[in-house]
Amino acid sequence: MDRCPVCRAHLTDPVCPRCGSDFTTAEQACRQARALMRQAVEQLQAGEPAQARHLLQRARQLDGADELGVWLAALLERPWQYAAPADARLQALAKGMWQAACRVRHALGPGLRTPVYRAALTLELANRSLPFRADVAVEAEYGGGRFSTPYRIDWLLDGRLAVILTEADNLPQCIRDLSAIVRLVGLEAGLWLHCGGAAVALGWVLPATIPEEKHVAA
Structure with missing residues (x-):
């Protein structure tokens, strides 16, 4: 409060020096x-x-x-816009994912196991115009060959955005997994999603936020 709302005098203390009003x-x-x-x-x-x-x-x-x-x-x-990449298409994909999750969460309620929300969300996404693949295996390259990894993407939206559904207790590990997936696959962004709490929550993982590995020469 910069000015007294009674007499418009400048305030430096809670009590107005002109009219004596106590704020x-x-x-x-x-x-x-x-x-x-x-x-x-x-x-x-x-x-x-x-x-x-x-x-x-x-x-x-x-x-x-x-x-x-x-x-x-x-x-x-508009939680999908918080710390989001500038790319409008990625934001639109995240918005669609959030809306689908909210619909599922509203229908099923809180407190269910993650596989229940995952199955329902896959059905919900199939009814929407979002292009996606579900349960995508993640591979890596080394020495001219490819091999499988333990990572999986719950939904890959438009080939650009990896989404993983997580339990609240597993969020730190989920963020680490998403960071690895974004780096290994060369994706533009990852999105974590949680449906079992008081409300749908989500967050971004971007390449710029992933620490670079330090290689030590033998």
Whole structure:
């Protein structure tokens, strides 16, 4: 709060130097709202959009909507755009995947095992216009030959975007697997997806975020 809403004087303290209005409570609410919005951003980065939305609602009840609040609200309605590549087609594929996952999650509810959501999502994707292949084996090349790896892609969208459905407890390993898949296959991006929690969550894995390997000469 830069100016007194009563007399428009510049504020340097919670009490207006001109009219004496005390905005201590309002200033405290503003600080609490900003802290809650910072927590909402952290939850969004952690792949917890439902918790982020709850924190944002609490923040906006305290202090209305500033630019950060408006940005967060828009982002929570379009989670596929968070930390996304600039490529519009990749974003469209991720949006379609998220919409399909939301439909499945709404129909089946939370708390089911991942294979249940995986089977339902494959059926849902088949009813949509998204080009995809399901349960794709990942191969690698070495010394002029090819060999199979233990990695698999749940859905490969348009030959460009690898999607893996994961349990919340397995998310760190899922991100490592996606990083390996993106690098081995030479894909433009990977997307992890979780349907069993309070809401559908997703996140990107991009080549630029994968640490380069350090080769040590023998």
